[in-house]
Amino acid sequence: xxxxxxxxxxxxxxxxxxxxxxxxxLGDKAIEALTLADIVKPTSPVGFGGKVTELVLDLASPSxxxxxxxxxxxxxxxxxxxxxxxxxxxxxxxxxxxxGGSGALFEAIRTEGQKQPYCPRVVFxxxxxxxxPPFAEPIHDDFITAPQTSYGTQKAMTELLLADYSRRGFFDxxxxxxxxxxxxxxxxxxxxxxFFSNILRExxxxxxxxxxxxxxxxxxxxxxxxxxxxxxHGATIDIESLGTRRxxxxxxxxxxxxxxxxxxxxxxxxxxxxxxxxEPDPRIIKFVDxxxxxxxPERALALGFKAETSFAEIIQAHIEDELxxxxx
Amino acid sequence: xxxxxxxxxxxxxxxxxxxxxxxxxLGDKAIEALTLADIVKPTSPVGFGGKVTELVLDLASPSxxxxxxxxxxxxxxxxxxxxxxxxxxxxxxxxxxxxGGSGALFEAIRTEGQKQPYCPRVVFxxxxxxxxPPFAEPIHDDFITAPQTSYGTQKAMTELLLADYSRRGFFDxxxxxxxxxxxxxxxxxxxxxxFFSNILRExxxxxxxxxxxxxxxxxxxxxxxxxxxxxxHGATIDIESLGTRRxxxxxxxxxxxxxxxxxxxxxxxxxxxxxxxxEPDPRIIKFVDxxxxxxxPERALALGFKAETSFAEIIQAHIEDELxxxxx
Numbered sequence: 224x225x226x227x228x229x230x231x232x233x234x235x236x237x238x239x240x241x242x243x244x245x246x247x248x249l250g251d252k253a254i255e256a257l258t259l260a261d262i263v264k265p266t267s268p269v270g271f272g273g274k275v276t277e278l279v280l281d282l283a284s285p286s287x288x289x290x291x292x293x294x295x296x297x298x299x300x301x302x303x304x305x306x307x308x309x310x311x312x313x314x315x316x317x318x319x320x321x322x323g324g325s326g327a328l329f330e331a332i333r334t335e336g337q338k339q340p341y342c343p344r345v346v347f348x349x350x351x352x353x354x355x356p357p358f359a360e361p362i363h364d365d366f367i368t369a370p371q372t373s374y375g376t377q378k379a380m381t382e383l384l385l386a387d388y389s390r391r392g393f394f395d396x397x398x399x400x401x402x403x404x405x406x407x408x409x410x411x412x413x414x415x416x417x418f419f420s421n422i423l424r425e426x427x428x429x430x431x432x433x434x435x436x437x438x439x440x441x442x443x444x445x446x447x448x449x450x451x452x453x454x455x456h457g458a459t460i461d462i463e464s465l466g467t468r469r470x471x472x473x474x475x476x477x478x479x480x481x482x483x484x485x486x487x488x489x490x491x492x493x494x495x496x497x498x499x500x501x502e503p504d505p506r507i508i509k510f511v512d513x514x515x516x517x518x519x520p521e522r523a524l525a526l527g528f529k530a531e532t533s534f535a536e537i538i539q540a541h542i543e544d545e546l547x548x549x550x551x
Numbered sequence: 552x553x554x555x556x557x558x559x560x561x562x563x564x565x566x567x568x569x570x571x572x573x574x575x576x577l578g579d580k581a582i583e584a585l586t587l588a589d590i591v592k593p594t595s596p597v598g599f600g601g602k603v604t605e606l607v608l609d610l611a612s613p614s615x616x617x618x619x620x621x622x623x624x625x626x627x628x629x630x631x632x633x634x635x636x637x638x639x640x641x642x643x644x645x646x647x648x649x650x651g652g653s654g655a656l657f658e659a660i661r662t663e664g665q666k667q668p669y670c671p672r673v674v675f676x677x678x679x680x681x682x683x684p685p686f687a688e689p690i691h692d693d694f695i696t697a698p699q700t701s702y703g704t705q706k707a708m709t710e711l712l713l714a715d716y717s718r719r720g721f722f723d724x725x726x727x728x729x730x731x732x733x734x735x736x737x738x739x740x741x742x743x744x745x746f747f748s749n750i751l752r753e754x755x756x757x758x759x760x761x762x763x764x765x766x767x768x769x770x771x772x773x774x775x776x777x778x779x780x781x782x783x784h785g786a787t788i789d790i791e792s793l794g795t796r797r798x799x800x801x802x803x804x805x806x807x808x809x810x811x812x813x814x815x816x817x818x819x820x821x822x823x824x825x826x827x828x829x830e831p832d833p834r835i836i837k838f839v840d841x842x843x844x845x846x847x848p849e850r851a852l853a854l855g856f857k858a859e860t861s862f863a864e865i866i867q868a869h870i871e872d873e874l875x876x877x878x879x
Contacts, residue, residue, distance in 0.1 A: 387698070
């Protein structure tokens, strides 16, 4: 089978690529071809015996979507997005990329299918940013999508498109609403949600990290490993049972910053906890206040999606996947 | 003040125009200018002392949206749409008009505001087609928008855009989700929902009408008069209290076909009821099965939106507004 990953150069795209190459299969089918697309050159996969095509393009540019679809991939992972902060700062860019790019992809698939029958699986990476307060406690599968950001709006609109294109039979779409990914590998970044990862990742390797909110703040988490698992599972399950509601809230862990710190203490001791510096940031406190923090993802659980149930597991996954299995 | 009606040639557009001309004011302000836009020439209003501009254009065509916005209307009623059946039959046309046209309008307002500050009220005509089964009983204000048609998808997507553009301060938007309008004036049409009006309108004037569904079918109704009232009220109320959830389910009447027939009997006697011919139509029965039929529109009621509470009132409104106050 031929797998296309759009947004292959990002953190999730790289991890998904590595997972697919390592498995060599998706579901019960061998992966014979892999197309990796992004606006920057994706990292070439190591140890893959099949055909690899790398495409550097902007999905929202004219004919780019047709270019990625021309080879008629069987499964398409659509992970490409301008992130939340950038979509809020640059209104036009956010709509052009996140809505326009996704719309162009879906149209390219539909028009490709007009040449000869074509109905790929499309796994769309959505976000809990489609939800805005006031929240239900917990948020159920049929909770209203009332986003508080342009990014969340673009994701919610794309979910609607995904459902309609799927209902019309143009492709077989599934939307995956990811929790906040923690522990994000790499270096601290400017994302408002970055501190959730920073306060674990940095102290685990003996570095300081800043905590800008109160320890009582609750949020909804999953590991990068589980996030990749969601995407793979979404690509392979029978989704007929979803009916026309094609996007699912993923399982995750509802935990407070205090829970995170307790798990850090258990994993790396008091000296690691002491590396967290409290610096309240009113801007981030305000952001976090508008984020959902607890879900009852019954449909996804029934369909076999699985996530961590404690921060100890999330930290362990990070140590195994990013630190070679042990603390330095 | 300057009022723009987009979709002015349609049934609602004509009635709204007549209402505004008759009142001469919107809220507490005199209407000095009226711009009527549609893809066909709108009927010129009779008895209006202010300036009238008629524009024949397709909102989705390049520069059309800028053209309607260039004169900076204070209040914009956006009623233009390709109807449900056509949007389902012609996928490209539906998206181009209902999503593309609305998006072009919103962008024209935003970019006009970049020249010099501009923040009109935008009253967007949405639909209960944004909802799909399984339904809550009744449907509450925060019920999930999971449409079962391309038309409903386009309306739901436009609602999301409306909310985001309003949140960003580009305009002051409100979305009005209309119930099925009954009794629609005119002649029987091919719309799947047309029979709800046909079985009253035709027998009231001594004509036969076809009932394609069972009398137990329940649906959600309002009169054309109330629908115009919703639009006018939406143009004038203080909507700060809506927060970021800018689209409202309107009040209406949840009634069965049997309720309709009972009201017809009371208004026009058994001889009128005898003009209804039962001809079950599996296609229409299936459509109707996917339509919402009962709401608890608490937010709209709290904001002062008002509708009929019986089919006797709905029939009386039709007799007054369309039949000169008495049956022929």
